[in-house]
Amino acid sequence: MDDLSRRRMLIAGGALGALGTLGAASPARARSLWTWAPSGSVAGKGAGVDPDWVWDEEADPVLAAVIERGDVAKANAALRTWTRNDQPLPAGLPADLRDFMEKARRLPSWADRDKLAAAARFTTKxxxxxxxxxxxxxxxxxxxxxxxxxxxxxxxxxxxxxxxxxxxxxxxxxxxxxxxxxxxGGMIVTAVKTRLVHAAVRHxxxxxxxxxxxxxxxxxxxxxxxxxxxxxxxxxxxxxxxxxxxxxxxxxxxxxxxxxxxxxxxxxxxxxxxxxxxxxxxxxxxxxxxxxxxxxxxxxxxxxxxxxxxxxxxxxxxxxxxxxxxxxxxxxxxxxxxxxxxxxxxxxxxxxxxxxxxxxxxxxxxxxxxxxxxxxxxxxxxxxxxxxxxxxxxxxxxxxxxxxxxx
Ligand code: HEM
Incomplete structure (x- = not known):
């Protein structure tokens, strides 16, 4: 599905979901309607689209392409050598995957070093x-x-x-x-690799x-x-x-x-x-x-x-x-x-x-x-x-x- 039609489907899904139409029609929707307000999120705002109709617009097309091209073994061989947060991405990654990962490995602007340090102390104790x-x-x-x-x-x-x-x-x-x-550390690596695995599973x-x-x-x-x-x-x-x-x-x-x-x-x-x-x-x-x-x-x-x-x-x-x-x-x-x-x-x-x-x-x-x-x-x-x-x-x-x- 191309980007535009996928986005359209998401918007339509969200709007219909909000009206309860899909809720009644689809047996997949065992849970209640999405009413959680984006004002309570780290973004503080948002469209309020039901996240049941949102997947990963950036990772999914890339992983689908990697699988369809038969590039999984090549990608995994390169990924094996990537273990530390500060390590450059390995050579040998397919170019589209590499471009996606360069972006995906960046921490959000709101990441707070002091709070992350407090979390680490907490787990130690x-x-x-x-x-x-x-x-x-x-x-x-x-x-x-x-x-x-x-x-x-x-x-x-x-x-x-x-x-x-x-x-x-x-x-x-x-x-x-x-x-x-x-x-x-290794958590950026683990999270990005997990994101890749999830996108592959979606395909x-x-x-x-x-x-x-x-x-x-x-x-x-x-x-x-x-x-x-x-x-x-x-x-x-x-x-x-x-x-x-x-x-x-x-x-x-x-x-x-x-x-x-x-x-x-x-x-x-x-x-x-x-x-x-x-x-x-x-x-x-x-x-x-x-x-x-x-x-x-x-x-x-x-x-x-x-x-x-x-x-x-x-x-x-x-x-x-x-x-x-x-x-x-x-x-x-x-x-x-x-x-x-x-x-x-x-x-x-x-x-x-x-x-x-x-x-x-x-x-x-x-x-x-x-x-x-x-x-x-x-x-x-x-x-x-x-x-x-x-x-x-x-x-x-x-x-x-x-x-x-x-x-
Ligand atoms: C893979 C973590 C949400 C389904 C993985 C892996 C990790 C992970 C670390 C890699 C391990 C592996 O390859 O077996 C997480 C975390 C989540 C999350 C931290 C949320 C906070 C989900 C959800 C689903 C899911 C919601 C399904 C509804 C899978 C599947 C695999 C996978 C199917 C691949 C298993 C395989 O074929 O090897 N996840 N996951 N995950 N995850 Fe998740």
């Missing part, structure tokens, strides 16, 4: 919580996000979940890294019979709304759980953490008018886009099993009940049921009682004698999990896919 929440909260929740579960399942990476988890963990690791967006998945059969009428995957759904399952979810758990977080830390995720959304190609400016705006958007769409799908349940088996492999299955119990405690029973997590009558009550005490002790709010012995078993298992989760990501190369999951 609270890494055990954020690691557990990304891995056992956000990671498992993604299997209850139908569009994400299906996109992952039917794409090339769906056939090898261990590899995929390692690659996704890389993002969790890079985003929390002290150097994330510093010249010597490939519509050719997958499995995806097309289950996409509920969506014709191109990974819309800007979809990206923000996942963003909330990461950033907004983690911050709200830290509050639930009464982990002390300073305003500078909370602002910094929001900021690193705002910059990441921008670097993933989300338009500034859809990126929330404050946690209040983020919570409002999350209630609109994430809460209503969580649902069970056969693909999601299969992915949950694979994910938990990988965790169980850690120690021959010993901690799987504990991990189930912790994930249920973290996600709540509604999501736990949606993704088919076992109920754990032994671990769940124990974790609900012990975890708040453990947090209070770690934060220096209560003395050691108040901690039950079993709490340390929970802490030990989580620590092991978080270490694995973070280490899996190192040294991984994100690659542009050239095909879907073989059917």
């Amino acid at each position: 609270k890494g055990i919580y954020t690691g557990a929440l990304y891995g056992l909260g956000s990671g498992l929740m993604s299997t209850a996000i139908p569009r994400e579960a299906r996109a992952v399942y039917y794409s090339k990476g769906g056939a090898d979940m261990k590899d995929r988890i390692a690659k996704t963990a890389q993002l969790g690791y890079d985003v929390g890294d002290l150097d994330a967006y510093q010249p010597q 490939l998945l519509p050719q997958s019979p499995g995806w097309s059969r289950t996409s509920g009428g969506q014709t191109i995957p990974i819309s800007q709304a979809d990206i923000m759904v996942t963003w909330h399952s990461l950033a907004t979810f983690v911050m709200s759980k830290l509050k639930d758990w009464r982990v002390p977080v300073t305003t500078a830390e909370s602002d910094g953490y929001l900021h690193v995720w705002q910059v990441t959304a921008h670097m993933l190609g989300v338009l500034d008018e859809y990126i929330p400016a404050t946690w209040d705006a983020a919570n409002a958007q999350s209630r609109q886009v994430l809460d209503p769409i969580l649902a069970s799908t056969p693909e999601g349940n299969e992915l949950t099993d694979v994910l938990l088996d990988i965790v169980a492999d850690l120690d021959a299955g010993l901690t799987r009940p504990l991990i189930n119990g912790f994930a249920r405690y973290t996600l709540g029973d509604r999501t736990g049921d949606l993704i088919g997590l076992d109920r754990e009558p032994f671990w769940q009550p124990l974790i609900s009682a012990a975890w708040p005490l453990l947090v209070a002790f770690r934060e220096g709010l209560i003395p050691l004698p108040l901690i039950p012995q079993a709490a340390w078993t929970v802490e030990e298992a989580l620590r092991k999990f978080v270490l694995l989760f973070l280490s899996e990501g190192r040294g991984i190369h994100l690659e542009i896919p050239d095909a879907n999951r073989p059917s």
Whole structure:
């Protein structure tokens, strides 16, 4: 589709969506109408077009062309050598891809070094919580996000979940890294490569019979709304759980953490008018886009099993009940049921009682004698999990896919 007609379709889609016409007609639109105001975004203004009808106008045509020309292997070979934010783009990239990446690697004008530094300090201090929440909260929740579960399942990476988890963990690791967006860090590289992968998936998945059969009428995957759904399952979810758990977080830390995720959304190609400016705006958007769409799908349940088996492999299955119990405690029973997590009558009550005490002790709010012995078993298992989760990501190369999951 040429640029002009695509833009026209977006505008028409937005306008019709606003009138509710498409909402009634298309089964893909399980969520409510888009009413989130662009005044609450980092741009402060915007057209208010429903982001379900916006994809990535800059990246998508370039990646479609790279795939159609048969240039994926050449591009991946060059991309392998690009690992640091301050590194020039490698020689050997196709010219159109290179031009796009030169632009895409620039940080937004509103990126704030001090806030990014506060975010890094925050992760250093609270890494055990954020690691557990990304891995056992956000990671498992993604299997209850139908569009994400299906996109992952039917794409090339769906056939090898261990590899995929390692690659996704890389993002969790890079985003929390002290150097994330510093010249010597790797987060610009990870975000730009992810943007390329997403654009490739938008070209490939519509050719997958499995995806097309289950996409509920969506014709191109990974819309800007979809990206923000996942963003909330990461950033907004983690911050709200830290509050639930009464982990002390300073305003500078909370602002910094929001900021690193705002910059990441921008670097993933989300338009500034859809990126929330404050946690209040983020919570409002999350209630609109994430809460209503969580649902069970056969693909999601299969992915949950694979994910938990990988965790169980850690120690021959010993901690799987504990991990189930912790994930249920973290996600709540509604999501736990949606993704088919076992109920754990032994671990769940124990974790609900012990975890708040453990947090209070770690934060220096209560003395050691108040901690039950079993709490340390929970802490030990989580620590092991978080270490694995973070280490899996190192040294991984994100690659542009050239095909879907073989059917
Ligand atoms: C790939 C992160 C949103 C579907 C990736 C990769 C990362 C990533 C790091 C590269 C790893 C890999 O190649 O397996 C993110 C982040 C998101 C986001 C941070 C939002 C904040 C989404 C959404 C969807 C999606 C909304 C679908 C609705 C996919 C698929 C792949 C992928 C299908 C490629 C899997 C493959 O074939 O290898 N994403 N993603 N992502 N993502 Fe996302």
